Amino acid sequence: MIAGPVLVLAVLLVAAAAAYLLRRLEALSALLAAGVSALLAVGLWRLPLNRPAIIAGRPVLLGKPVVIDDLSLVITPASRALVVFLLITAAVTFILAWRTYQGRTFYPFGLGLVALWSCVALLQPLLLAPFAVVLAAILSVFLIQAGRPGETRGAWRQLLFPTLSVPLFVIASWYIEQAPLNPDDTTPYRIASWLLIAGFILLLQPAPLHVAIPAVAGQAPPVVAAFLWIGGQAVILFLLQRFLVTYPWLSAAVDSARWLLWLGIFTAVIGGLLTAAQKRLGRMLGYAAVYDYGILIVALGLRGTAGLPTAVWLLLTRTLALLTLATGAAIIRHHMEGDRYEHLTGAISRLPLAVIALIAGGFGLAGMPLTAQFASHWTLLQLVAEDDPRWALLLLLGALGVLVGTVRAGQACFGDLSTSPVARESRSVTVLAALLVVVGVLLGLFPQLLTNPVAAVILPLATLGQ
Amino acid sequence: MSLADLFRQLSILIGLPAVLLACAGAAMIVVARDWRLGLFGYALVSLMLALLLSQLIPTDWALMQAITGGLIAVILFLSARQLRWTPNTGQRWELRWPNLASLTSFRLLALVLAAVSFAVVRGRIAIPGLDPLFRDALLWLLMMSLLGLCLHSEPLHAGLSLLVFVGAVELLLFTLFQRRMLVGLWMGGQVVLGLAIAYLVVARGLAELAPDDSTPEGLNPDGRFFGGQP
DSSP states (O other), rough: OOHHHHHHHHHHHHHHHHHHTTTSSSHHHHHHHHHHHHHHHHHHHSSSSSSSSEEETTTEEEOOOOETTTTEOHOOOOOHHHHHHHHHHHHHHHHHHTTTTHHHHHHHHHHHHHHHHHHHHEEGGGGHHHHHHHHHHHHHHHHHTTTTOOOOHHHHHHHHHHHHHHEEEEEHHHHHGGGGGGGOOOHHHHHHHHHHHHHHHHHHHTTTTTTTTHHHHHHHHHHHHHHHHHHHHHHHHHHHHHHHOOHHHHHHSSOOOHHHHHHHHHHHHHHHHHHHHBBBBBHHHHHHHHHHHHHHHHHOOSTTHHHHHHHHHHHHHHHHHHHHHHHHHHHHHHHOOBGGGGGGGTTTHOOOOHHHHHHHHHHHHTTTTTSSHHHHHHHHHHHHHHHHHHHHHHHHHHHHHHHHHHHHHHTOOSSOOSOOOOOOOOOOHHHHHHHHHHHHHHHHOOOOGGHHHHHHHHEEEEEEEO | OOHHHHHGGGGGGGTTHHHHHHHHHHHHHHOSSHHHHHHHHHHHHHHHHHHHHTTOOOHHHHHHHHHHHHHHHHHHHHHHHHTTSSOSOOOOGGGSSSOOOOHHHHHHHHHHHHHHHHHHHHGOOTTTOOOHHHHHHHHHHHHHHHHHHHHOSHHHHHHHHHHHHHHHHHHHHHHHHOOHHHHHHHHHHHHHHHHHHHHHHHHHHHHHOTTTTTOOOOOOOTTTOOOOOO
């Protein structure tokens, strides 16, 4: 009987090896990576966890754990939801990356990254899961640098904070092991709580530790950067939720909801205001992502039953908005001389769909009407305002910053071409950019289309602590 | 004579001499400008850490730290060496590699201040299960690694500081846990981390080469190996 984790990880790693061997045939490599990710996502979602299924004549039990010494990997309903989300995001990103010139080794390394992120979701004991986060950060160094000599700040910052966080988790696990030996003494739990909080602050990297995000945005190919944020941040927030559910004393020791709310609002305001001040497309994308990340943290920090569904809703819509913005930015960056705003003049005449995608993605991240993010942002603002209207105003200030930043970037693309001739965007790129924009508008008009996907994720997340 | 026997021959160093040498190695990484001195400092820290760890975990497991540190030092040496960096190329100092974020005298001053802070706080910090000598070694190495991370911006010295941080934490982790799986994960993780740092060293170093310096043999700056231009 093949265990589910073995199947998922083996398929991803074999596909990564094949994609690496085929990297010179970029189309084939991209299609292979996207196809395998999509197939795996469908299979994982449809197959039962607790009953054997026959795949290629072999019996497979998805819910069967794999035990190696002290470690085990097991697919639970909640982790399955996350892995399926990662696989679908990867499949879409691979196709976008293929048409937007993101580097041919993105496909194998991207598959490897999904495998490591999946390990974070599947790994037990929970306190060792940050090891997989660090390995993913190490692998992402190669994706961010992408073989280019020069500035290494983005890759370095991506690596630094997760590495510093791991010892805190391991030491916390010792205190947690000691606690039952003397049940009357709460000191071990208190120390473990603070260690875990410090570890999570390093992993979450809210403002002012957000420095990796804009640095990555300035250095990495835009679609790759968006993929790293979407997948990496989803995994970290999932891990945090697992910790909060598994160790209820963690919430009791510190008011985690309040902390998350403050950190999220601060991150969103800083991200939004700095988006407005940027003069480069890449960094504008990065700070807009910081704002959006802050919004997601706020949603996770909301008390009551509405917080988690809103966070999941935001997670889905931000994926679309970030990919739309990154696709527009990637096409413009590739065709124009540089990504400084003064180099973008005239882009609208040669790359109209890319500019539209850029503006639509930016508006989406700001939560403007007629974008997929509008309904989820609006819901979040209402929930936050119930707690304290001033928090909602601060979030609106951040959104205004993203809006101004997007308008400035869009405005820079107008005017007459002043540089050497710029090739027109290819038809396939046009189709992809248009598709992303149309899907965003459709979800903005009919947000109820996301009801079923959100419900499908919420239900397994309710079993997180089991 | 097996490697473990050779390792046991060095047991005379275990204790204060090993701690002092490890601390000196870490300080060398922070202060020294020359990349070779930095690498030597890291190798020294790794070897001394292995000797100290042999007091906490079985010698065979502790030996892994020496092997891991040696492997990383070789990887980083080859990476830096590939760039053919020499101190007297006639280039302006700004163009030379490695670029430094701060001056040697400033780093020395920072080291002195760190030493004063260390002398003040060391008595007030109690770490469960850790011998005072090991506690001092842990505190000093952590201070030095964080100082190195603050003062250096280029990947070699900053990377070595991060590796010292990861190595120093072993003194505490392996006091708390003596599990084979954890030792394996920690050491394996360090090697992978070393590889990533070496990659960044090469990437950064290539950019610092003057335009008339052709690409070193075996390197591929257009990124065909790890992505790069389409």
